[in-house]
Amino acid sequence: MFISKKALLAITLLTTASTSTYAQLYLEDDEAHPTVGVSAERLFGEWADKHSKTYTSAQEKQKRMGIWLQTDTKIKAHNQKYDAGHVKWYMGHNEYSDMTPEEFANHFNLFSSIDQEPIEQLGLPVSxxxxxxxxxxxxxxxxxxxxxxxxxxxxxxxxxxxxxxxxxxxxxxxxxxxxxxxxxxxxxxxxxxxxxxxxxxxxxxxxxxxxxxxxxxxxxxxxxxxxxxxxxxxxxxxxxxxxxxxxxxxxxxxxxxxxxxxxxxxxxxxxxxxxxxxxxxxxxxxxxxxxxxxxxxxxxxxxxxxxxxxxxxxxxxxxxxxxxxxxxxxxxxxxxxxxxxxxxxxxxxxxxxxxxxxxxxxxxxxxxxxxxxxxxxxxxxxxxxx
Structure with a gap:
């Protein structure tokens, strides 16, 4: 289950809205979201408290909650496949759930963290x-x-x-x-x-x-x-x-x-x-x-x-x-x-x-x-x- 285009547009446009208004509009727009019936703001807040997350502004917090909700949707959709036996691994929230995949890669500098130098002295013997x-x-x-x-x-x-x-x-x-x-x-x-x-x-x-x-x-x-x-x-x-x-x-x-x-x-x-x-x-x-x-x-x-x-x-x-x-x-x-x-x-x-x-x-x-x-x-x- 993925977030609708309308919901994603709301994430982009609601940069000045309050966090509670943002969460309410998000859930109203996408009724099939797994967190319907539970306050998205509360779920995000519990996760943020667990991982000691702080944000520089209300706007940044709104942005991060939007990303977190997208991650939440992806996790639940994937785990349905796991429960059905279609895949052998499952997903879950962690301290990186408010990052986009690109931000996650940049955080660990994955684009440059391995430098494949010329290979020398192959197969050195063990003493x-x-x-x-x-x-x-x-x-x-x-x-x-x-x-x-x-x-x-x-x-x-x-x-x-x-x-x-x-x-x-x-x-x-x-x-x-x-x-x-x-x-x-x-x-x-x-x-x-x-x-x-x-x-x-x-x-x-x-x-x-x-x-x-x-x-x-x-x-x-x-x-x-x-x-x-x-x-x-x-x-x-x-x-x-x-x-x-x-x-x-x-x-x-x-x-x-x-x-x-x-x-x-x-x-x-x-x-x-x-x-x-x-x-x-x-x-x-x-x-x-x-x-x-x-x-x-x-x-x-x-x-x-x-x-x-x-x-x-x-x-x-x-x-x-x-x-x-x-x-x-x-x-x-x-x-x-x-x-x-x-x-x-x-x-x-x-x-x-x-x-x-x-x-x-x-x-x-x-x-x-x-x-x-x-x-x-x-x-x-x-x-x-x-």
């Missing part, structure tokens, strides 16, 4: 020491070797992934994906899970590394070129905290690196240049040893904006070759739900209020080869190592 550490961890946790794939892998459940974080209004997904990968690999290596500093990467791993702060970057560059070669480690998030939306001067000298963060680098699991190497099985194999960093397409933005749970199988989100990517996340595992639907599970960086506690699932076909996968997720698979 023998790290392989031995992985084997000891697998033995202690009852995990199988990568030559005998598990039916499911969940590094979050193993306590090897830090909590949900929020990059806010900054195109820094590359930094959050890089720290998430390093945090998990370090925890697997030495048993100590420490939240690492995204702000250090944003401030200190700059253009010379192929990164550009809040205007985008590449996770592998941050780990290999900065953490390994320049810094010899990275500070904790506690000692070098995140300042949402800012690229500042490098303050790395003000804190000590976290012990155990001198990484050997970050490798591609297979060559991104060769589509024939793309393989769901190879990604599953890598996931048995640790979470991996992936680059994806976060379009269509309107669907990502309101994702709340289930297995994302949107046909419009790239199942093609050379899918353009604009976002980075941490792939933490794979599994199968109670209905036998196979999935990948990712930790995102849009806060715990988004998705399933900050996570999203994609549909998984373990036989997929020579293909980009859902939303291009099989194009770039990066794995930090010691």
């Amino acid at each position: 023998d020491n790290f392989v031995e550490q992985i084997k000891r961890f697998q033995t202690g946790r009852g995990l199988r070797s990568s030559n005998n794939l598990k039916d499911a892998v969940d590094w979050n459940a193993q306590g090897m992934v830090t909590g949900a974080k929020n990059q806010g209004g900054c195109g820094s997904c590359w930094a959050f994906a890089a720290t998430a990968g390093m945090e998990s690999v370090k925890a697997i290596n030495d048993g100590q899970l420490v939240s690492l500093s995204e702000q250090e990467l944003i401030d200190c791993s700059g253009a010379e590394d192929g990164n550009n702060g809040c205007d985008g970057g590449w996770p592998k560059n941050a780990i290999t070129k900065y953490v390994k070669k320049k810094r010899g480690g990275i500070c904790s998030d506690q000692d070098y905290p995140y300042i949402q939306g800012e690229t500042g001067s490098c303050l790395a000298d003000s804190c000590d690196v976290v012990p155990g963060t001198l990484f050997g680098g970050c490798r591609y699991v297979y060559s991104p240049r060769d589509p024939t190497q793309r393989s769901a099985q190879r990604v599953m194999d890598a996931l048995v040893t640790s979470p991996v960093i992936v680059a994806v397409s976060a379009a269509p933005y309107s669907d990502w904006l309101s994702y709340a749970g289930g297995i994302f199988d949107n046909a419009d989100c790239g199942l093609e070759i050379e899918t353009p990517v604009d976002h980075a996340m941490l792939l933490t595992g794979y599994g199968e739900d109670a209905d036998g639907n196979m999935f990948w599970e990712f930790k995102n960086s849009w806060g715990a209020d988004w998705g399933e506690g900050g996570y999203i699932k994609f549909d998984r076909d373990p036989t997929l080869t020579n293909h980009d996968g859902r939303c291009g997720m099989l194009r770039y698979i990066m794995q930090p190592f010691f």
Whole structure:
């Protein structure tokens, strides 16, 4: 169910009307709207209070309520399809529900947050020491070797992934994906899970590394070129905290690196240049040893904006070759739900209020080869190592 053209015109014209008048006219114009019988102003107000929303003027509040109501309509229409079994994922309100899809993309700078630098040093080998550490961890946790794939892998459940974080209004997904990968690999290596500093990467791993702060970057560059070669480690998030939306001067000298963060680098699991190497099985194999960093397409933005749970199988989100990517996340595992639907599970960086506690699932076909996968997720698979 969509808002009528007349209602949309009312949203545009009623910039000087009171909020209550706006809500009343909106509902009178579109009687089929799901919130009929309930004050739209009240519903919007409850949502705004929950998310501590404040607006600079009555006009801005009216505009945001109009967008929120459009989002509300889209959510309810989509969830009817979910209830009928036509799709595997459902939508819900979150802190971004008063943004248009374009504003949502701009908020996270998705148009430039991934910078596909020339690919160098493909498939760097993992050190023998790290392989031995992985084997000891697998033995202690009852995990199988990568030559005998598990039916499911969940590094979050193993306590090897830090909590949900929020990059806010900054195109820094590359930094959050890089720290998430390093945090998990370090925890697997030495048993100590420490939240690492995204702000250090944003401030200190700059253009010379192929990164550009809040205007985008590449996770592998941050780990290999900065953490390994320049810094010899990275500070904790506690000692070098995140300042949402800012690229500042490098303050790395003000804190000590976290012990155990001198990484050997970050490798591609297979060559991104060769589509024939793309393989769901190879990604599953890598996931048995640790979470991996992936680059994806976060379009269509309107669907990502309101994702709340289930297995994302949107046909419009790239199942093609050379899918353009604009976002980075941490792939933490794979599994199968109670209905036998196979999935990948990712930790995102849009806060715990988004998705399933900050996570999203994609549909998984373990036989997929020579293909980009859902939303291009099989194009770039990066794995930090010691």
